């Protein structure tokens with residue numbers, strides 16, 4: 001996803017397809033390091049992977065999405081600016097906030113399109129990224145993600161929702 005030539009190659013390979021749903025999921029974290037100690041290289045890597053690259057995919061693939069189809073991007077509650085009252089995970093949080101902000105800009109730019117635009121928080125899930133102490137298993141989260149996406153099918157505009165179909169504050 002971080003290699004534009006590979007994104008372009010995939011876009012070309014799928015050129016004849018129409019997608020009901022485009023869902024961009026990949027992201028990375030590089031540990032809970034306070035911002036003053038974060039190396040520039042790591043900051044750039046996380047920002048490029050979690051914010052710039054998903055938006056490049058969305059921009060590149062949007063023309064394959066059916067006129068009333070859905071574009072979803074995996075975000076996180078950690079990207080909520082207003083919910084950040086206890087700090088931590090500075091770079092990951094900043095990258096998801098940037099992603100959310102970029103999706104808001106995208107939604108405004110393509111306000112005439114009928115696409116459903118969803119930023120999704122899957123909850124804290126026991127994956128490599130979520131770690132072994134996360135409260136949810138994949139089976140407890142992802143069916144809710146899928147149901148939430150399905151439920152909002154056909155609704156134009158951007159929403160930030162969690163896996164229980166509840167709005168997440170920006």
Ligand SMILES: NC(=O)c1ccc[n+]([C@@H]2O[C@H](COP(=O)([O-])OP(=O)(O)OC[C@H]3O[C@@H](n4cnc5c(N)ncnc54)[C@H](OP(=O)(O)O)[C@@H]3O)[C@@H](O)[C@H]2O)c1
Nearest residue numbers: 001002025026027074075076122123124125127128129130
């Ligand atoms: N787990 C949680 O608690 C949690 C909470 C909130 C949000 N999220 C979000 O949910 C999404 C999925 O996370 P996860 O928990 O499933 O994490 P994960 O287990 O670490 O999986 C991340 C996935 O992203 C892929 N990926 C990373 N960099 C990539 C790149 N440059 N190009 C293509 N693929 C790349 C990885 O592929 P490889 O294995 O090939 O590297 C892997 O399949 C992410 O957007 C994450 O921010 C997760």
